[in-house]
Amino acid sequence: MILEVDKLQIHYSTRSGVARAVDGASFVVPEGRIVGLVGESGCGKTTAVRAIMGVLAENGRQAGGRVVFKGQTMDEATTRRLRWRDIAYVPQSAMSSLDPVYTVGSQLVEVLTKRGTHSRASARARSAELFDLVGLSERRLADYPHQFSGGMRQRAAIAMALALEPSLLLADEPVTALDVIVQRQILDVLRSLQQRLHLSMVLVTHDISVVAYLCDEVVVMYAGQVVESGPVREVLARPRHPYTMGLRNAFPDLLSDALELVPIAGSPPDLSEPLSGCRFVPRCPFAQPACSIDSVVTGSDGHRSACRRDAEADTIRTAALDPRTWQRSSSFAMS
């Protein structure tokens, strides 16, 4: 395991109290593997990767749990030492974070000389290489960000994260706003980097299709917790947690005959309220009274689910395929 996240708790202090953005999340990243972190917005994906990278917002702090990188429990000093060199990060808003007054090339050179040990000359050569890697023409180094389309800006941001050849890349929604061909090309670049450099990766996305295409493992987060995790094939073909099933239904599928998307009604809970039991209760068509009492994680090595009705997963999965299931009131429970 290159990375182990163990019962991680990240709290933000806000005017309305403490928001438990990550509340006991555990997952692992096997060396050389790509792990997809999926879930709706606000469920703590960005917070989790920012915590690993050690770049939490001012009002955020690690309130519990551990992050272990290459066998070493991370503290502030180790995080600072490894940041960018061993662990790199493509922020969610990377696309809009380029400075409008400098050329993209000079910003890349800046990153290479400030974060790395490059001289300006070698940084320029490396910039051209990096641009090539992400499929941008070298000539575009001289352009300003506003001359780039959205897709080109995102490629540049990815080039910046890859600058120092890290061994673990945390990429937060790196292909989200990109068109499919560029998206596929970048996913293929990431895969080739994984293979060539034995790069390990955490790919934050809400796109199950991206996970299906690129990732080896998937970690599904809901309300600050991991509700299901395991090999991508297993989890997507036979999801065990109703939340994963709901996500799968809400997702457009180019090859399906169904021309109806089924939303999961409601929204994730407010994380500054005290929560107990399974956090999916208010939205889960399969919730039972016992679900509110506590949550249980079942399954061992490989495929894990945090649904207390896990023994009935097969029947629940069949029922979840029917759009009507998701229209019923949240108190609907299967007999």
Added chain:
Amino acid sequence: MAALVELRDVVKHFPVTRSLSELVRGAHPAVRALDGVTFDVGDGDAVAIVGESGCGKTTLGRLMLKLVEPTGGAISFAGAPMAEITGEKLRAFRRQAQLVFQNPFDALNPRFTIYRAVVEPLINAGIDKAEHADRVASAFRRVHLADFDRYYDRYPHQLSGGQLQRVVMARALVLGPRFLVADEPVSMLDVSVRAGILALLREVRETMGLTAVYISHDLALVRYLCERTLVMYLGRVVEDAPTEEIVRRPRHPYTQALVAAVPVPDPDQSRAPLPIKGNVPDAREPPSGCSFRDRCPHAMPRCATETPALKPVAGGHQVACHLDTPTSP
């Protein structure tokens, strides 16, 4: 049905900063964002425009809303040439044609309350103040923001992406438009929220009888919204057909690549490798002839010299490729 928007050979060039050698040569390079686009949007239709980043989708949307002027060609709205829509007519047009932005997080002024954001188009259009509250409330109702008055005093950062996108839509709908251009309306949203917004887009189009143009790069999404899809490449329409045809039987080599690139949520459905390489070439210097030829696996000599015109190949299906047209006229 009659066309609401008609585009004839529309061209849009943007001047670009000249490189030193271009200065020396006295060249005046331009990005050919749109390079001869012709199509109609039927009244009440929902048409999708798909294509790679930079192919001109947003520019096309902005032209249809008269937010920019074309360099060449003609656009008309409800039979009136856009060039003649000025003064009072322009104000009327602004009420009828609305834009839903690409990114709800950028679409609203962060310093304005939600109420202010939605009422603003009414103020700009000079609508009687007495009508504002009712109109705003009905716009919020349309986008299913329950307890809408609860949102009035909030600021954009206090809303979730899905709520924000509903507010952005309320703002676009508050004047009761007949034409809507939605530029990547859901690309920034979550799956589950997105499913709800897509249903909402379908619903408002049906109940308000809207004509809509959806700009997207995501064929998988477009399938849920539009009966017809136009595929663009480097400022040109390369294929125009019913969406299911585009998805199931793409004919242009570029469309075939687009379809192949779409990931699907099933790891057992292996996706074919991309049939094309490289990137969209620099829009300043597109290849001669067919601008797709440097990436096309089927390119032939003729493709370098002759630009393929968009021609009908089957009922309601048009393609701009020499493979799909007779070799000699």
